[in-house]
Amino acid sequence: MITAGRLLIGFVLLYAIVAAGVSIVFLRKIENDARYTQEQQLPLVLSQNRNAIKVERLASLARSIYLAKDRELERQLQLQTHVLAQSFTLDENDQLAKGVQKVSSHVKQIVALRDQVRKMDAGDTSPDPAVRAELERQALETYQSAMRVTDELGQSIVSDAAVLAYGMSGDIQRTAKMIQVAWIIILTLPVLIAVGAIYVVARHIIRPINSAIEGLRSIDRHEKRRLRLRRPLFRELSTINEAIEAYGHVSLDLLRTNSILQALSEEDGLTTLANRRSFEKRIGEEFGKATQNDTDLAILMVDLDHFKSINDHYGHQMGDTCLKMTANVLRSIGAERDCHAARYGGEEFSLVFPDCDLQSAIAEAEKIRLSISSLIITSSYDETIRITASVGVATIKSGRFETSAQLLENADRALYLAKHSGRNIVKSLPLPGRADLKPLTA
Secondary structure, three states, X not given: OHHHHHHHHHHHHHHHHHHHHHHHHHHHHHHHHHHHHHHHHHHHHHHHHHHHHHHHHHHHXXXXXXXXXXXXXXXXXXXHHXXXXXXXXXXXXXXXXXXXXXXXXHHHHHHHHHHHHHHHHHOOOOOOHHHHHHHHHHHHHHHHHHHHHHHHHHHHHHHHHHHHHHHHHHHHHHHHHHHHXXXXXXXXXXXXXXXXXXXXHHHHHHHHHHHHHHHHHHHHOOOOOOOOOOOOXXXXXXXXXXXXXXXXXXXXXXXXXXXXXXXXXXXXXXXXXXOHHHHHHHHHHHHHHHHHHOOOEEEEXXXXXXXXXXXXXXXXXXXXXXXXXXXXXXXXXXXXXXXXXXEEEOOEEEEEEEOOOHHHHHHHHHHHHHHHHOOOEEOOOOOEXXXXXXXXXXXXXXXXXXXXXXXXXXXXXXXXXXXXXXXXXXXXXXXXXXXXXXXXXX
Protein backbone atom coordinates (compact mmCIF):
# COMPACT_ATOMS: atom_id res chain seq x y z
CA MET A 1 0.00 0.00 0.00
CA ILE A 2 2.91 2.36 0.70
CA THR A 3 4.32 1.70 -2.79
CA ALA A 4 0.90 2.26 -4.34
CA GLY A 5 0.55 5.54 -2.44
CA ARG A 6 3.94 6.74 -3.66
CA LEU A 7 3.08 5.80 -7.23
CA LEU A 8 -0.21 7.67 -6.96
CA ILE A 9 1.49 10.83 -5.65
CA GLY A 10 4.09 10.61 -8.43
CA PHE A 11 1.40 10.19 -11.05
CA VAL A 12 -0.54 13.20 -9.73
CA LEU A 13 2.57 15.39 -9.88
CA LEU A 14 3.43 14.18 -13.39
CA TYR A 15 -0.13 14.74 -14.54
CA ALA A 16 -0.13 18.29 -13.14
CA ILE A 17 3.12 19.06 -14.98
CA VAL A 18 1.83 17.61 -18.26
CA ALA A 19 -1.49 19.48 -17.94
CA ALA A 20 0.35 22.75 -17.26
CA GLY A 21 2.66 22.15 -20.25
CA VAL A 22 -0.26 21.41 -22.60
CA SER A 23 -2.07 24.51 -21.35
CA ILE A 24 1.00 26.69 -21.99
CA VAL A 25 1.41 25.27 -25.53
CA PHE A 26 -2.22 26.02 -26.42
CA LEU A 27 -2.08 29.48 -24.87
CA ARG A 28 1.00 30.28 -26.95
CA LYS A 29 -0.72 28.99 -30.07
CA ILE A 30 -3.70 31.25 -29.35
CA GLU A 31 -1.31 34.18 -28.88
CA ASN A 32 0.54 33.45 -32.16
CA ASP A 33 -2.74 33.02 -34.07
CA ALA A 34 -4.01 36.31 -32.68
CA ARG A 35 -0.77 38.09 -33.68
CA TYR A 36 -0.88 36.59 -37.18
CA THR A 37 -4.52 37.62 -37.61
CA GLN A 38 -3.77 41.12 -36.41
CA GLU A 39 -0.66 41.60 -38.54
CA GLN A 40 -1.55 39.69 -41.69
CA GLN A 41 -5.20 38.88 -42.14
CA LEU A 42 -6.91 41.94 -40.69
CA PRO A 43 -4.99 44.36 -43.01
CA LEU A 44 -6.07 42.20 -45.96
CA VAL A 45 -9.69 42.34 -44.86
CA LEU A 46 -9.50 46.11 -44.39
CA SER A 47 -7.86 46.47 -47.80
CA GLN A 48 -10.64 44.44 -49.41
CA ASN A 49 -13.23 46.64 -47.71
CA ARG A 50 -11.53 49.80 -49.05
CA ASN A 51 -11.34 48.31 -52.53
CA ALA A 52 -15.03 47.40 -52.38
CA ILE A 53 -15.87 51.02 -51.47
CA LYS A 54 -13.66 52.36 -54.29
CA VAL A 55 -15.22 49.99 -56.83
CA GLU A 56 -18.64 51.16 -55.72
CA ARG A 57 -17.42 54.76 -56.09
CA LEU A 58 -16.05 53.93 -59.56
CA ALA A 59 -19.41 52.51 -60.61
CA SER A 60 -21.13 55.64 -59.30
CA LEU A 61 -18.79 57.90 -61.31
CA ALA A 62 -19.37 55.85 -64.47
CA ARG A 63 -23.12 56.12 -63.93
CA SER A 64 -22.89 59.89 -63.36
CA ILE A 65 -20.78 60.39 -66.53
CA TYR A 66 -23.28 58.45 -68.58
CA LEU A 67 -26.19 60.46 -67.21
CA ALA A 68 -24.43 63.87 -67.34
CA LYS A 69 -25.40 66.25 -70.19
CA ASP A 70 -22.86 68.93 -69.47
CA ARG A 71 -19.43 68.78 -71.09
CA GLU A 72 -17.65 70.39 -68.14
CA LEU A 73 -19.28 68.03 -65.62
CA GLU A 74 -18.24 65.07 -67.73
CA ARG A 75 -14.63 66.27 -67.75
CA GLN A 76 -14.61 66.66 -63.96
CA LEU A 77 -16.12 63.23 -63.38
CA GLN A 78 -13.72 61.72 -65.93
CA LEU A 79 -10.78 63.26 -64.02
CA GLN A 80 -12.07 61.79 -60.73
CA THR A 81 -12.44 58.42 -62.43
CA HIS A 82 -8.87 58.59 -63.68
CA VAL A 83 -7.52 59.47 -60.23
CA LEU A 84 -9.56 56.72 -58.62
CA ALA A 85 -8.34 54.21 -61.21
CA GLN A 86 -4.73 55.17 -60.54
CA SER A 87 -5.17 54.41 -56.82
CA PHE A 88 -5.83 50.77 -57.66
CA THR A 89 -2.40 50.40 -59.19
CA LEU A 90 -0.89 50.59 -55.69
CA ASP A 91 -2.51 47.24 -54.81
CA GLU A 92 -0.84 43.99 -55.75
CA ASN A 93 -4.07 42.56 -57.19
CA ASP A 94 -3.44 42.55 -60.98
CA GLN A 95 -6.95 41.33 -61.80
CA LEU A 96 -8.47 44.23 -59.87
CA ALA A 97 -6.12 46.77 -61.49
CA LYS A 98 -6.89 45.48 -65.00
CA GLY A 99 -10.64 45.58 -64.34
CA VAL A 100 -10.44 49.18 -63.09
CA GLN A 101 -8.41 50.21 -66.13
CA LYS A 102 -11.02 48.62 -68.32
CA VAL A 103 -13.76 50.62 -66.60
CA SER A 104 -11.68 53.77 -67.02
CA SER A 105 -11.34 53.02 -70.74
CA HIS A 106 -15.10 52.54 -71.02
CA VAL A 107 -15.67 55.89 -69.29
CA LYS A 108 -13.25 57.56 -71.68
CA GLN A 109 -15.06 55.97 -74.63
CA ILE A 110 -18.44 57.20 -73.32
CA VAL A 111 -17.11 60.74 -73.06
CA ALA A 112 -15.71 60.50 -76.61
CA LEU A 113 -19.04 59.29 -78.03
CA ARG A 114 -20.86 62.09 -76.26
CA ASP A 115 -18.43 64.64 -77.77
CA GLN A 116 -19.24 63.33 -81.24
CA VAL A 117 -22.94 63.76 -80.56
CA ARG A 118 -22.41 67.30 -79.39
CA LYS A 119 -20.34 68.19 -82.49
CA MET A 120 -23.12 66.84 -84.70
CA ASP A 121 -25.67 68.89 -82.76
CA ALA A 122 -23.51 72.06 -83.02
CA GLY A 123 -22.90 71.74 -86.84
CA ASP A 124 -24.50 73.95 -89.48
CA THR A 125 -26.24 71.09 -91.08
CA SER A 126 -28.95 69.07 -89.50
CA PRO A 127 -27.49 65.82 -87.89
CA ASP A 128 -28.36 62.47 -89.33
CA PRO A 129 -30.78 60.82 -86.84
CA ALA A 130 -29.53 57.35 -87.66
CA VAL A 131 -25.89 58.27 -86.94
CA ARG A 132 -26.86 60.03 -83.75
CA ALA A 133 -28.92 57.05 -82.59
CA GLU A 134 -26.00 54.72 -83.37
CA LEU A 135 -23.67 56.87 -81.23
CA GLU A 136 -26.17 56.80 -78.35
CA ARG A 137 -26.50 53.05 -78.69
CA GLN A 138 -22.71 52.62 -78.53
CA ALA A 139 -22.54 54.87 -75.45
CA LEU A 140 -25.25 52.77 -73.75
CA GLU A 141 -23.48 49.50 -74.57
CA THR A 142 -20.18 50.92 -73.31
CA TYR A 143 -21.89 52.05 -70.07
CA GLN A 144 -23.48 48.64 -69.58
CA SER A 145 -20.12 46.95 -70.17
CA ALA A 146 -18.54 49.24 -67.56
CA MET A 147 -21.30 48.32 -65.06
CA ARG A 148 -20.76 44.61 -65.69
CA VAL A 149 -17.05 45.01 -65.05
CA THR A 150 -17.69 46.89 -61.76
CA ASP A 151 -20.21 44.23 -60.69
CA GLU A 152 -17.66 41.50 -61.39
CA LEU A 153 -14.99 43.40 -59.47
CA GLY A 154 -17.38 43.90 -56.54
CA GLN A 155 -18.29 40.21 -56.48
CA SER A 156 -14.63 39.26 -56.70
CA ILE A 157 -13.73 41.54 -53.79
CA VAL A 158 -16.64 40.21 -51.72
CA SER A 159 -15.64 36.64 -52.55
CA ASP A 160 -12.02 37.29 -51.57
CA ALA A 161 -13.15 38.92 -48.34
CA ALA A 162 -15.42 35.98 -47.62
CA VAL A 163 -12.53 33.58 -48.22
CA LEU A 164 -10.36 35.57 -45.82
CA ALA A 165 -13.11 35.71 -43.22
CA TYR A 166 -13.84 32.00 -43.62
CA GLY A 167 -10.14 31.22 -43.26
CA MET A 168 -9.91 33.33 -40.13
CA SER A 169 -13.03 31.72 -38.61
CA GLY A 170 -11.77 28.26 -39.62
CA ASP A 171 -8.45 28.86 -37.88
CA ILE A 172 -10.25 30.12 -34.78
CA GLN A 173 -12.62 27.13 -34.85
CA ARG A 174 -9.78 24.63 -35.24
CA THR A 175 -7.84 26.21 -32.41
CA ALA A 176 -10.95 26.34 -30.22
CA LYS A 177 -11.74 22.70 -31.01
CA MET A 178 -8.20 21.62 -30.18
CA ILE A 179 -8.39 23.51 -26.90
CA GLN A 180 -11.82 22.04 -26.18
CA VAL A 181 -10.63 18.49 -26.82
CA ALA A 182 -7.48 19.07 -24.78
CA TRP A 183 -9.40 20.43 -21.80
CA ILE A 184 -12.00 17.70 -22.03
CA ILE A 185 -9.16 15.19 -21.82
CA ILE A 186 -7.50 17.15 -19.03
CA LEU A 187 -10.73 17.36 -17.02
CA THR A 188 -12.05 13.88 -17.85
CA LEU A 189 -8.86 11.99 -17.14
CA PRO A 190 -8.82 12.88 -13.42
CA VAL A 191 -12.45 11.80 -13.16
CA LEU A 192 -11.63 8.46 -14.79
CA ILE A 193 -8.58 8.10 -12.57
CA ALA A 194 -10.71 8.97 -9.51
CA VAL A 195 -13.31 6.38 -10.54
CA GLY A 196 -10.56 3.83 -11.04
CA ALA A 197 -9.04 4.72 -7.68
CA ILE A 198 -12.44 4.41 -6.00
CA TYR A 199 -12.91 1.03 -7.66
CA VAL A 200 -9.46 -0.14 -6.52
CA VAL A 201 -10.06 1.15 -2.99
CA ALA A 202 -13.53 -0.42 -2.85
CA ARG A 203 -12.43 -3.77 -4.31
CA HIS A 204 -8.94 -4.21 -2.90
CA ILE A 205 -9.10 -2.26 0.38
CA ILE A 206 -12.66 -1.73 1.65
CA ARG A 207 -13.99 -5.12 0.54
CA PRO A 208 -11.10 -7.08 2.12
CA ILE A 209 -11.48 -5.00 5.30
CA ASN A 210 -15.24 -5.70 5.36
CA SER A 211 -14.47 -9.36 4.70
CA ALA A 212 -12.05 -9.35 7.63
CA ILE A 213 -14.65 -7.65 9.85
CA GLU A 214 -17.28 -10.20 8.80
CA GLY A 215 -14.76 -12.94 9.52
CA LEU A 216 -14.25 -11.59 13.03
CA ARG A 217 -18.03 -11.39 13.51
CA SER A 218 -18.35 -14.96 12.25
CA ILE A 219 -15.77 -16.02 14.81
CA ASP A 220 -17.63 -14.04 17.47
CA ARG A 221 -20.89 -15.80 16.49
CA HIS A 222 -19.12 -19.16 16.90
CA GLU A 223 -20.09 -20.30 13.41
CA LYS A 224 -18.95 -23.85 12.77
CA ARG A 225 -17.37 -23.38 9.38
CA ARG A 226 -13.91 -22.85 8.03
CA LEU A 227 -13.11 -19.18 7.59
CA ARG A 228 -12.19 -18.20 4.02
CA LEU A 229 -11.48 -14.51 3.48
CA ARG A 230 -11.13 -12.66 0.18
CA ARG A 231 -7.52 -12.45 -0.90
CA PRO A 232 -6.54 -8.74 -0.99
CA LEU A 233 -4.14 -7.17 -3.45
CA PHE A 234 -1.98 -5.43 -0.87
CA ARG A 235 0.50 -7.32 1.27
CA GLU A 236 -0.40 -5.54 4.52
CA LEU A 237 -4.05 -6.58 4.24
CA SER A 238 -3.00 -10.12 3.30
CA THR A 239 -1.04 -10.34 6.54
CA ILE A 240 -4.10 -9.20 8.51
CA ASN A 241 -6.33 -11.72 6.71
CA GLU A 242 -3.89 -14.54 7.31
CA ALA A 243 -3.83 -13.68 11.01
CA ILE A 244 -7.64 -13.59 11.15
CA GLU A 245 -7.92 -16.91 9.29
CA ALA A 246 -5.42 -18.51 11.65
CA TYR A 247 -7.33 -17.10 14.60
CA GLY A 248 -10.57 -18.39 13.06
CA HIS A 249 -9.14 -21.90 12.65
CA VAL A 250 -7.96 -21.92 16.24
CA SER A 251 -11.33 -20.58 17.39
CA LEU A 252 -13.16 -23.24 15.36
CA ASP A 253 -11.02 -25.98 16.87
CA LEU A 254 -11.69 -24.59 20.33
CA LEU A 255 -15.40 -24.36 19.52
CA ARG A 256 -15.49 -27.97 18.43
CA THR A 257 -13.57 -29.02 21.49
CA ASN A 258 -15.93 -27.02 23.70
CA SER A 259 -18.92 -28.57 21.92
CA ILE A 260 -17.54 -32.03 22.60
CA LEU A 261 -16.86 -31.14 26.21
CA GLN A 262 -20.31 -29.55 26.50
CA ALA A 263 -21.92 -32.66 25.09
CA LEU A 264 -19.91 -34.83 27.43
CA SER A 265 -20.84 -32.64 30.37
CA GLU A 266 -24.57 -32.87 29.54
CA GLU A 267 -24.76 -36.45 28.27
CA ASP A 268 -24.85 -39.70 30.15
CA GLY A 269 -21.97 -41.84 28.98
CA LEU A 270 -23.78 -45.17 29.24
CA THR A 271 -27.23 -44.45 27.80
CA THR A 272 -26.34 -41.30 25.73
CA LEU A 273 -29.42 -39.63 27.22
CA ALA A 274 -29.08 -36.27 28.90
CA ASN A 275 -27.55 -36.39 32.36
CA ARG A 276 -28.89 -34.98 35.61
CA ARG A 277 -27.14 -31.63 35.14
CA SER A 278 -28.73 -31.15 31.69
CA PHE A 279 -32.13 -32.25 33.01
CA GLU A 280 -32.13 -29.75 35.87
CA LYS A 281 -31.14 -26.98 33.46
CA ARG A 282 -33.93 -27.95 31.07
CA ILE A 283 -36.61 -28.20 33.72
CA GLY A 284 -35.70 -24.73 34.98
CA GLU A 285 -36.07 -23.29 31.47
CA GLU A 286 -39.37 -25.06 30.77
CA PHE A 287 -40.77 -24.11 34.20
CA GLY A 288 -40.05 -20.43 33.45
CA LYS A 289 -41.76 -20.64 30.04
CA ALA A 290 -44.82 -22.42 31.42
CA THR A 291 -45.18 -19.91 34.26
CA GLN A 292 -44.87 -16.97 31.89
CA ASN A 293 -47.28 -18.38 29.29
CA ASP A 294 -49.68 -19.89 31.88
CA THR A 295 -49.35 -23.37 30.37
CA ASP A 296 -48.97 -26.74 32.07
CA LEU A 297 -45.72 -28.70 32.47
CA ALA A 298 -45.33 -32.37 33.39
CA ILE A 299 -42.42 -34.23 35.01
CA LEU A 300 -42.09 -38.01 35.04
CA MET A 301 -39.69 -39.83 37.38
CA VAL A 302 -39.06 -43.44 36.24
CA ASP A 303 -37.29 -45.98 38.47
CA LEU A 304 -36.52 -49.60 37.54
CA ASP A 305 -37.89 -52.06 40.11
CA HIS A 306 -35.50 -54.38 41.97
CA PHE A 307 -32.56 -53.25 39.86
CA LYS A 308 -30.01 -54.11 42.56
CA SER A 309 -31.05 -57.76 42.43
CA ILE A 310 -30.48 -57.77 38.65
CA ASN A 311 -26.93 -56.49 39.15
CA ASP A 312 -26.34 -58.99 41.93
CA HIS A 313 -27.76 -61.98 40.07
CA TYR A 314 -26.79 -61.31 36.43
CA GLY A 315 -23.84 -58.93 36.79
CA HIS A 316 -23.33 -55.29 36.12
CA GLN A 317 -22.99 -55.79 32.36
CA MET A 318 -26.55 -57.09 32.17
CA GLY A 319 -27.60 -54.26 34.42
CA ASP A 320 -26.06 -51.81 31.97
CA THR A 321 -27.92 -53.56 29.15
CA CYS A 322 -31.20 -53.06 30.99
CA LEU A 323 -30.42 -49.38 31.46
CA LYS A 324 -29.60 -48.96 27.75
CA MET A 325 -32.79 -50.68 26.63
CA THR A 326 -34.83 -48.55 29.04
CA ALA A 327 -33.13 -45.49 27.56
CA ASN A 328 -34.17 -46.65 24.07
CA VAL A 329 -37.79 -46.84 25.23
CA LEU A 330 -37.63 -43.28 26.61
CA ARG A 331 -35.90 -42.09 23.46
CA SER A 332 -38.67 -43.54 21.28
CA ILE A 333 -41.26 -41.75 23.43
CA GLY A 334 -39.32 -38.54 22.92
CA ALA A 335 -39.40 -39.05 19.15
CA GLU A 336 -43.21 -39.27 19.22
CA ARG A 337 -43.82 -36.23 21.42
CA ASP A 338 -41.83 -33.15 22.39
CA CYS A 339 -40.07 -34.13 25.60
CA HIS A 340 -36.65 -34.19 27.21
CA ALA A 341 -35.46 -37.55 28.59
CA ALA A 342 -32.50 -37.91 30.94
CA ARG A 343 -30.81 -40.43 33.22
CA TYR A 344 -31.29 -38.85 36.62
CA GLY A 345 -28.97 -41.23 38.43
CA GLY A 346 -28.40 -44.99 38.84
CA GLU A 347 -31.53 -46.78 37.60
CA GLU A 348 -33.67 -43.62 37.84
CA PHE A 349 -34.77 -41.68 34.75
CA SER A 350 -36.67 -38.43 34.29
CA LEU A 351 -38.71 -36.80 31.52
CA VAL A 352 -40.02 -33.27 30.96
CA PHE A 353 -43.21 -32.83 28.89
CA PRO A 354 -43.91 -29.16 27.98
CA ASP A 355 -47.56 -28.09 27.65
CA CYS A 356 -48.85 -31.39 29.04
CA ASP A 357 -51.65 -31.70 31.62
CA LEU A 358 -51.88 -34.32 34.36
CA GLN A 359 -54.12 -36.79 32.52
CA SER A 360 -51.92 -36.72 29.38
CA ALA A 361 -48.80 -37.10 31.51
CA ILE A 362 -50.26 -40.15 33.27
CA ALA A 363 -51.12 -41.64 29.86
CA GLU A 364 -47.54 -41.12 28.68
CA ALA A 365 -46.25 -42.62 31.94
CA GLU A 366 -48.45 -45.68 31.48
CA LYS A 367 -47.16 -46.08 27.92
CA ILE A 368 -43.59 -46.01 29.25
CA ARG A 369 -44.40 -48.50 32.02
CA LEU A 370 -45.97 -50.97 29.61
CA SER A 371 -43.12 -50.60 27.08
CA ILE A 372 -40.52 -51.32 29.77
CA SER A 373 -42.43 -54.31 31.12
CA SER A 374 -42.65 -55.67 27.57
CA LEU A 375 -38.89 -55.74 27.13
CA ILE A 376 -37.32 -59.18 26.78
CA ILE A 377 -33.64 -59.20 27.71
CA THR A 378 -31.55 -62.36 27.29
CA SER A 379 -28.51 -62.91 29.48
CA SER A 380 -25.26 -64.49 28.41
CA TYR A 381 -26.59 -67.78 29.78
CA ASP A 382 -29.74 -67.56 27.65
CA GLU A 383 -31.79 -66.57 30.63
CA THR A 384 -34.73 -64.24 30.04
CA ILE A 385 -34.74 -61.10 32.15
CA ARG A 386 -37.92 -59.16 32.73
CA ILE A 387 -37.85 -55.68 34.18
CA THR A 388 -40.56 -53.33 35.42
CA ALA A 389 -40.62 -49.67 36.37
CA SER A 390 -42.47 -47.42 38.78
CA VAL A 391 -43.37 -43.92 37.61
CA GLY A 392 -44.14 -40.74 39.55
CA VAL A 393 -45.95 -37.89 37.79
CA ALA A 394 -46.31 -34.19 38.68
CA THR A 395 -47.61 -31.16 36.78
CA ILE A 396 -47.57 -27.47 37.53
CA LYS A 397 -51.36 -27.13 37.61
CA SER A 398 -51.79 -30.13 39.94
CA GLY A 399 -50.60 -27.95 42.83
CA ARG A 400 -49.09 -24.63 43.79
CA PHE A 401 -45.41 -24.66 42.77
CA GLU A 402 -43.19 -21.61 42.97
CA THR A 403 -40.00 -23.26 41.73
CA SER A 404 -39.04 -26.15 39.50
CA ALA A 405 -37.41 -27.82 42.51
CA GLN A 406 -40.81 -28.03 44.23
CA LEU A 407 -42.31 -29.59 41.12
CA LEU A 408 -39.45 -32.09 40.91
CA GLU A 409 -39.84 -32.92 44.62
CA ASN A 410 -43.53 -33.58 44.08
CA ALA A 411 -42.77 -36.00 41.21
CA ASP A 412 -40.16 -37.74 43.36
CA ARG A 413 -42.65 -38.15 46.19
CA ALA A 414 -45.15 -39.59 43.71
CA LEU A 415 -42.46 -42.08 42.60
CA TYR A 416 -41.86 -42.98 46.28
CA LEU A 417 -45.59 -43.58 46.61
CA ALA A 418 -45.55 -45.85 43.55
CA LYS A 419 -42.62 -47.81 44.97
CA HIS A 420 -44.47 -48.43 48.21
CA SER A 421 -47.70 -49.26 46.46
CA GLY A 422 -46.50 -52.50 44.95
CA ARG A 423 -44.16 -51.22 42.16
CA ASN A 424 -44.77 -51.43 38.37
CA ILE A 425 -47.35 -48.67 38.78
CA VAL A 426 -47.90 -44.96 37.91
CA LYS A 427 -48.71 -42.51 40.69
CA SER A 428 -49.26 -38.76 41.03
CA LEU A 429 -49.36 -36.76 44.24
CA PRO A 430 -50.96 -33.31 44.70
CA LEU A 431 -49.08 -30.63 46.55
CA PRO A 432 -50.19 -30.16 50.14
CA GLY A 433 -52.81 -27.44 50.22
CA ARG A 434 -54.72 -28.83 47.24
CA ALA A 435 -57.36 -30.84 49.07
CA ASP A 436 -59.42 -30.96 45.90
CA LEU A 437 -56.85 -33.30 44.25
CA LYS A 438 -56.36 -36.91 45.33
CA PRO A 439 -53.46 -39.26 44.53
CA LEU A 440 -54.03 -40.76 41.11
CA THR A 441 -53.14 -44.22 39.88
CA ALA A 442 -53.00 -45.22 36.23
